[in-house]
Amino acid sequence: NAGVTQTPKFQVLKTGQSMTLQCAQDMNHNSMYWYRQDPGMGLRLIYYSASEGTTDKGEVPNGYNVSRLNKREFSLRLESAAPSQTSVYFCASSSRWGGDGYTFGSGTRLTVV
Amino acid sequence: AQSVSQHNHHVILSEAASLELGCNYSYGGTVNLFWYVQYPGQHLQLLLKYFSGDPLVKGIKGFEAEFIKSKFSFNLRKPSVQWSDTAEYFCAVAYRNTNAGKSTFGDGTTLTVKP
Numbered sequence: 001n002a003g004v005t006q007t008p009k010f011q012v013l014k015t016g017q018s019m020t021l022q023c024a025q026d027m028n029h030n031s032m033y034w035y036r037q038d039p040g041m042g043l044r045l046i047y048y049s050a051s052e053g054t055t056d057k058g059e060v061p062n063g064y065n066v067s068r069l070n071k072r073e074f075s076l077r078l079e080s081a082a083p084s085q086t087s088v089y090f091c092a093s094s095s096r097w098g099g100d101g102y103t104f105g106s107g108t109r110l111t112v113v
Numbered sequence: 114a115q116s117v118s119q120h121n122h123h124v125i126l127s128e129a130a131s132l133e134l135g136c137n138y139s140y141g142g143t144v145n146l147f148w149y150v151q152y153p154g155q156h157l158q159l160l161l162k163y164f165s166g167d168p169l170v171k172g173i174k175g176f177e178a179e180f181i182k183s184k185f186s187f188n189l190r191k192p193s194v195q196w197s198d199t200a201e202y203f204c205a206v207a208y209r210n211t212n213a214g215k216s217t218f219g220d221g222t223t224l225t226v227k228p
């Protein structure tokens with residue numbers, strides 16, 4: 001089925017470890033996003049990519065890096081995980097101007113101990 | 114900075130009660146407006162959207178929302194809720210003059226429907 005696929009679904013890291021969250025979409029969307037969801041804080045934008053080859057910081061980029069590998073794939077990397085990065089991470093995609101709304105992946109629940 | 118305010122953090126209703134969830138956004142640029150629903154343990158799904166035209170939009174599962182430009186509001190309504198509507202609801206705004214159509218989300222409203 002068409003959609004957004006995220007891996008892994010769950011991950012536990014020790015403080016200081018690194019990891020990459022993978023996201024791929026087959027919607028032929030130009031724009032892709034990474035959000036984190038924390039209780040009572042809604043969704044906060046970490047990074048986004050308007051099109052292949054471009055990335056921009058969102059509201060909470062510190063401690064993260066991203067790569068837009070091609071039109072389909074947009075990865076999020078934590079170089080040195082901290083407990084404050086414990087969260088649920090969602091990848092999403094949309095058409096260039098977002099008028100149709102987002103299609104979300106199923107999320108990655110990350111715990112940093 | 115763009116912001117979205119959802120008036121209620123937690124709403125508890127009995128089945129068949131009517132629902133209205135408030136949403137206001139921070140300023141009056143040209144906007145796309147959305148409501149998303151997140152059922153327990155699941156990802157967010159688009160419930161309905163406003164892009165242009167009729168300010169009263171209808172979505173899935175009997176939900177509707179009304180865009181009132183003068184009030185910067187986009188309230189979600191449903192005449193009669195069901196137990197299966199128990200979920201978290203997020204309002205989101207995308208300003209058309211921003212790059213990539215990125216959306217700003219409200220903090221969410223948790224709806225609990227008692228059977």
